[in-house]
Amino acid sequence: MRILLSVCATAFSFLVPLSGWAQPQEMSDCASCHEDISKAYTSGVHGQAVKNGNAGAPDCAMCHADAHNDAKTAWRPSSQEFRKAVPDTCGMCHSEIAEQFKISVHGKAVEQGIRQAPICTDCHGEHNIISPKKIDSPVNAANIRETCARCHGDVRLTRRFGLPADRITSFDSSFHGLAAKSGSQTVANCSSCHGVHNILPSADEKSTVNAKNLPATCGKCHAGAGSRFSLGTIHIAEGKQEPEGLRWVRLAYLFLIPGVIGFMVLHNGADWIRKFRMLRIQGIPHSSLHSAHGEGEIRMLPMERLQHILLAVSFIVLAWTGFALKYPDEWWARPLLLWETTKTVRGVVHRAAAVVFMAVTLLHLCTLIFSKTLRHHWTEMFPRVQDVRETVMNFLYLLGLTKHKPAISSHSYIEKMEYWAVVWGAIVMILTGLLLWGNGLALRYIPKPWLDILNSIHFYEALLATLAIVVWHFYFVIFDPEVYPMDTAWMTGKSIRKRGNN
Ligand code: HEC
Ligand code: HEC
Ligand code: HEC
Ligand code: HEC
Ligand code: HEC
Ligand code: HEC
Ligand code: HEC
Incomplete structure (x- = not known):
């Protein structure tokens, strides 16, 4: 009996609000029925203002005049009339913004009855409106992209x-x-x-x-941006609307990168398989590939070793901090981006590494000018006609197309390609990097489309350089069975690779 009574009571309490039967005397207390909305409203900026005694802030009735008035339909928030009137509703108090909004593309579209166009509450929320300065606001700087993207x-x-x-x-x-x-x-x-x-x-x-x-x-x-040149298109997407120059750069690298890296993979893959077969299947002793530690000529002078270390460290840091901008969601990028909201740590580290990189380049140039020994050693890196023959012959040999292993010069085409690739890469990266670094100045004197091209080159060249280092350089100094686990030349100056072996 008690259970039956309480079921009836519960059913009754549900029916009362729906029937409208008990409404007249309770209507002023909207919260008793619209609990969730009232909560949202109370936590929002308007509810807070009312609570703090600000008589100028809206309560429910101010935005929902005539609520529950069955004679009119305009009180229903889902109705077209209600939506269209929202800018005016908010404009009762935020009049300046509402006036501005009404002549904007969105405001005019709302006025024309276009439902898909945003009204105030589509961007700000309805009842839980908070200050745009708060990070949770949908119109906070951190969230605007999402809000427009909807x-x-x-x-x-x-x-x-x-x-x-x-x-x-x-x-x-x-x-x-x-x-x-x-x-x-x-x-x-x-x-x-x-x-x-x-x-x-x-x-x-x-x-x-x-x-x-x-x-x-x-x-x-960007003070002074575009004061000399037009800024051009800003939203640049790959494909049809991409500026001509940018498309050519991208196409060039899209051929160059697979071409160069593909050659490297083939070359080194074949070399590795050949050596693996020698060691594991034919049972040739490993020591016959090496010269013992400490033997052999000096391949890297102390000054060259110092330059190499500085170059290596700055290169790795540059690659890490550079690619972190492009791939911020990767695990290796995250630690670097922890402070990004307040400080541009990534950018600062990238620039610091760039300074070291440029300093090494300069140091390299100076030592070549001032030291006769280094200059002499350097001239051995000049490409010669012979290198082309050695490259072709050795590549054919590695692919198994000729039986005879060609003799290869001491400073082989492999080292030379490596060296000149670094020289070329350094010039490209430093030039494009400096213009991007000085973007304030660059935007003043260089048309924006050119900067987009430089930006694109900076990225693709970095990709090419990094892949080349991993596939080409790391193979010859680490993974090549001849030197595995590592060629020590960068530390001791002497290579464990037998002279002329490659
Ligand atoms: C006694 C309970 C009760 C009270 C008090 C009450 N409402 Fe309602 N209200 C309802 C119910 C139930 C509905 C849904 C019925 C309907 O759509 O016709 C509703 C519908 C609404 C709607 C339309 C929702 C929609 O999606 O179309 C608005 C707006 C609204 N109420 C505003 C208010 C405001 C403002 C107050 C205070 C001035 C208030 N209500 C007080 C019960 C109540
Ligand atoms: C600053 C103006 C404003 C205030 C104050 C306000 N509302 Fe609203 N409310 C709106 C707008 C605008 C919509 C419709 C939003 C839309 O459809 O985009 C809405 C929608 C609604 C709806 C129907 C849609 C839904 O979310 O279920 C109800 C019910 C409602 N409000 C009740 C209330 C109650 C109760 C209060 C007071 C606690 C209140 N409103 C305070 C502007 C306001
Ligand atoms: C009856 C007057 C009134 C109406 C109507 C009104 N507001 Fe407000 N609004 C205020 C007041 C007053 C404040 C300031 C509250 C405070 O700062 O304490 C405020 C604050 C705000 C803020 C935060 C501003 C800031 O810098 O922190 C936003 C956003 C806002 N309103 C949007 C709206 C939107 C959207 C509507 C319509 C759906 C609306 N308001 C309707 C009076 C109103
Ligand atoms: C397309 C999205 C969008 C629409 C639509 C929109 N706003 Fe805003 N509103 C924003 C953004 C973004 C900010 C933050 C601007 C800033 O940080 O300077 C803002 C800020 C505000 C502020 C607080 C800052 C100030 O300038 O005082 C108020 C109040 C406000 N809007 C009211 C309105 C009203 C009223 C409407 C409708 C007439 C409206 N907004 C329509 C996006 C919108
Ligand atoms: C609720 C959906 C909605 C949101 C949110 C929104 N827009 Fe729009 N926007 C539209 C619609 C719909 C049009 C087309 C209006 C028309 O053509 O009549 C439009 C038009 C525009 C246009 C003009 C395009 C043209 O060439 O006519 C620009 C620019 C624009 N929006 C920028 C923004 C930005 C920036 C934001 C974020 C701050 C934003 N919009 C948020 C729906 C939205
Ligand atoms: C650095 C400035 C800048 C930023 C940031 C920006 N835009 Fe634009 N947007 C422009 C310029 C300039 C145009 C004119 C066409 C062009 O140059 O691509 C434009 C064009 C548009 C158009 C086409 C309609 C028109 O007016 O031509 C829409 C829609 C648009 N932007 C939306 C957005 C949205 C959404 C975002 C954020 C995700 C955004 N824009 C970020 C500068 C910007
Ligand atoms: C709200 C401020 C703001 C506005 C507005 C703005 N930018 Fe930027 N922009 C930045 C910041 C901050 C950087 C990073 C600067 C740095 O790290 O040196 C940047 C970087 C750049 C860069 C260099 C990075 C690169 O790789 O391309 C270019 C070019 C650029 N902006 C162009 C523009 C153009 C063109 C406009 C106008 C359509 C514009 N910006 C509007 C803040 C802004």
């Missing part, structure tokens, strides 16, 4: 309104987007360029991203 990354929406579909991906692959993904909040987000409540199509002269206004917009952060 619509501008939506394929159906962009197709329907004829908007470019690549805005999010192109932002993500830009320097700003990459740095933002790493956590930086000083770089540009969608709103830094497009504005917030005053967003207009770029074709509109009043738009912050109209070509005419870009120098000022970029100039907020």
